[in-house]
Amino acid sequence: MPAQAPSPKSASVRSSEAFFAPLKEHIAILDQFLAEQIDAFEPAVRELVRYTFTHRGKRLRPGLVFYAGWNNQLPSRDLVRAAAIVELVHLATLVHDDILDEASLRHNSQTVAARYGQHPAVLLGDALFAHALILSAEYPTTHVCRWIARATREVCSGEICQTFDRGNTALSLEQYFRIIQLKTAELFEVSCRLGAHIAFGDEKYTEACALFGRHLGIAYQIFDDIADFIGDEAGIGKTLGTDLASGKFTLPTLLHLRTLDDAAARQLALDLEQRKISPEELAARLRATAIPARCLEIFQGEIAKAEAALAPHEGKPSVALLQALSGYVREQLATLSF
Amino acid sequence: MPAQAPSPKSASVRSSEAFFAPLKEHIAILDQFLAEQIDAFEPAVRELVRYTFTHRGKRLRPGLVFYAGWNNQLPSRDLVRAAAIVELVHLATLVHDDILDEASLRHNSQTVAARYGQHPAVLLGDALFAHALILSAEYPTTHVCRWIARATREVCSGEICQTFDRGNTALSLEQYFRIIQLKTAELFEVSCRLGAHIAFGDEKYTEACALFGRHLGIAYQIFDDIADFIGDEAGIGKTLGTDLASGKFTLPTLLHLRTLDDAAARQLALDLEQRKISPEELAARLRATAIPARCLEIFQGEIAKAEAALAPHEGKPSVALLQALSGYVREQLATLSF
Numbered sequence: 001m002p003a004q005a006p007s008p009k010s011a012s013v014r015s016s017e018a019f020f021a022p023l024k025e026h027i028a029i030l031d032q033f034l035a036e037q038i039d040a041f042e043p044a045v046r047e048l049v050r051y052t053f054t055h056r057g058k059r060l061r062p063g064l065v066f067y068a069g070w071n072n073q074l075p076s077r078d079l080v081r082a083a084a085i086v087e088l089v090h091l092a093t094l095v096h097d098d099i100l101d102e103a104s105l106r107h108n109s110q111t112v113a114a115r116y117g118q119h120p121a122v123l124l125g126d127a128l129f130a131h132a133l134i135l136s137a138e139y140p141t142t143h144v145c146r147w148i149a150r151a152t153r154e155v156c157s158g159e160i161c162q163t164f165d166r167g168n169t170a171l172s173l174e175q176y177f178r179i180i181q182l183k184t185a186e187l188f189e190v191s192c193r194l195g196a197h198i199a200f201g202d203e204k205y206t207e208a209c210a211l212f213g214r215h216l217g218i219a220y221q222i223f224d225d226i227a228d229f230i231g232d233e234a235g236i237g238k239t240l241g242t243d244l245a246s247g248k249f250t251l252p253t254l255l256h257l258r259t260l261d262d263a264a265a266r267q268l269a270l271d272l273e274q275r276k277i278s279p280e281e282l283a284a285r286l287r288a289t290a291i292p293a294r295c296l297e298i299f300q301g302e303i304a305k306a307e308a309a310l311a312p313h314e315g316k317p318s319v320a321l322l323q324a325l326s327g328y329v330r331e332q333l334a335t336l337s338f
Numbered sequence: 339m340p341a342q343a344p345s346p347k348s349a350s351v352r353s354s355e356a357f358f359a360p361l362k363e364h365i366a367i368l369d370q371f372l373a374e375q376i377d378a379f380e381p382a383v384r385e386l387v388r389y390t391f392t393h394r395g396k397r398l399r400p401g402l403v404f405y406a407g408w409n410n411q412l413p414s415r416d417l418v419r420a421a422a423i424v425e426l427v428h429l430a431t432l433v434h435d436d437i438l439d440e441a442s443l444r445h446n447s448q449t450v451a452a453r454y455g456q457h458p459a460v461l462l463g464d465a466l467f468a469h470a471l472i473l474s475a476e477y478p479t480t481h482v483c484r485w486i487a488r489a490t491r492e493v494c495s496g497e498i499c500q501t502f503d504r505g506n507t508a509l510s511l512e513q514y515f516r517i518i519q520l521k522t523a524e525l526f527e528v529s530c531r532l533g534a535h536i537a538f539g540d541e542k543y544t545e546a547c548a549l550f551g552r553h554l555g556i557a558y559q560i561f562d563d564i565a566d567f568i569g570d571e572a573g574i575g576k577t578l579g580t581d582l583a584s585g586k587f588t589l590p591t592l593l594h595l596r597t598l599d600d601a602a603a604r605q606l607a608l609d610l611e612q613r614k615i616s617p618e619e620l621a622a623r624l625r626a627t628a629i630p631a632r633c634l635e636i637f638q639g640e641i642a643k644a645e646a647a648l649a650p651h652e653g654k655p656s657v658a659l660l661q662a663l664s665g666y667v668r669e670q671l672a673t674l675s676f
């Protein structure tokens with residue numbers, strides 16, 4: 001498809017459709033596969049599962065599976081199942097995250113917790129996790145089970161760490177990167193690993209894709225944190241600005257906190273908690289500093305590491321598509337006016 | 339060890355220690371194995387995992403694994419791992435159940451949700467589930483992953499059905515049995531299946547054990563529901579009487595509701611919800627009817643089905659121990675003055 005007209009914000013920004021266009025048929029096959037899973041759940045649970053599948057996001061993680069396993073053909077059943085597995089794990093974490101964040105909107109729809117109640121949301125998340133593992137056990141070996149179960153545990157551990165670190169003005173950058181490694185990058189990494197392993201079974205290429213996924217995941221989370229920080233609700237389609245109000249400090253705030261002494265840092269946290277300073281005011285204050293440039297630099301560094309991991313395998317069609325995807329994430333960041 | 343003196347309630351009741359005595363070494367090995375798992379979690383999560391492991395219950399499900407796989411020797415590493423897996427799944431469901439029930443006590447200790455907060459409890463349950471699946475992927479084939487993931491999904495589905503059926507005075511006995519099949523019997527069944535499969539690999543014996551576990555699980559849940567209904571808090575060690583107040587109708591109440599017309603049933607539900615009738619008053623009312631005898635009859639029927647499943651395999655040491663365990667569950671019911 002032709003590239004769209006440049007947006008006023010950035011000459012390089014194209015619609016996400018350009019990057020996802022090669023996946024159209026793959027995603028349709030994935031959606032059909034997911035729809036077929038609904039009947040495996042108890043009748044009383046099916047409406048919740050269907051709701052979760054319908055109010056869907058960008059299918060970014062399945063996209064990683066398909067691109068890492070791209071061989072210019074329609075995807076094998078094994079590859080589609082892997083895409084479904086990572087999407088199920090992702091959806092399960094969203095269902096549980098939305099309980100924790102007390103968010104009411106996700107992808108411009110009501111969250112499961114807001115629509116059906118917190119209790120069913122806890123259990124639905126569990127059932128989606130479990131179904132992902134049932135599908136993982138359909139491969140001939142235990143590799144997929146092991147990778148998916150491990151990524152799931154790490155995602156949850158990252159969320160627990162983040163919950164315990166709410167309001168911690170002394171959170172180090174190392175701790176911040178560890179948290180986003182666990183809560184986001186693990187699943188990006190396993191998505192790429194599965195796609196490459198299932199489609200090609202080439203260990204070097206698989207590990208290169210896994211490394212690509214890990215750094216892309218870190219970059220993506222930094223983008224997501226900045227979008228929440230500057231409150232671009234329309235572009236993201238979920239309740240934003242919730243991070244700061246609940247004491248969840250992400251990259252921009254952490255960089256700012258490091259410029260303050262202990263007392264000033266604690267005072268800022270208190271002012272944010274008591275809403276004496278709004279997220280918008282803090283964002284405006286930071287725009288006058290070097291922090292946006294530093295965030296961008298860290299983000300670009302992760303994108304560069306992701307792309308470097310694939311360099312030895314350039315020439316493969318799958319690598320060109322993965323690099324287009326990292327280009328998409330880079331351009332998503334460029335849409336934010338930070 | 340010698341049998342204890344008969345209790346005043348029932349001449350046949352012995353301490354649970356008599357039934358679990360053969361397992362002492364096995365459980366010590368299991369506890370050691372579980373303690374070794376703690377370091378696999380993120381540092382920030384370990385305290386919660388340790389707390390969950392320490393404030394433990396009867397280890398009934400690991401007991402089923404060990405007894406179904408009993409061969410008069412110390413358990414193999416594979417058998418111990420299976421016992422740990424079912425205990426982890428059980429602990430994860432308890433951590434999540436306690437959020438849903440808003441209970442503050444479990445086995446006479448604070449629940450994870452009460453001690454650490456609801457958010458960490460949601461995520462800790464997820465991480466425990468995931469760790470159970472990581473261990474399941476350590477077997478050479480995908481059998482254990484498949485069975486454990488399936489049982490986990492069914493347990494959660496049962497809990498969702500139960501949540502949606504709160505306050506439903508028209509809940510049929512069939513629906514009640516389906517719910518307890520899912521939420522309790524599935525994990526009893528898979529515990530027996532794993533123990534038999536891993537220790538002996540004999541398909542007929544494995545399926546007999548699985549059927550035993552299923553019926554024992556249904557019987558056990560009926561016992562648990564009656565204990566909650568008549569409010570024997572000291573004997574059970576958790577917050578009781580919570581079922582009725584929250585509109586969760588179990589066997590005794592459902593049998594009573596069937597004797598009322600629609601209007602009277604709805605009035606009773608309303609009176610219970612508004613605490614115009616206390617659980618104790620309802621229990622006293624039911625004691626004057628045939629309902630306790632009917633509950634006992636249904637319970638005994640399930641115990642009989644459990645024991646019948648094992649009949650073709652009598653003579654195996656494992657079968658004698660499983661039957662002692664069903665004897666234990668039967669005698670637990672006899673301790674209740676319903």
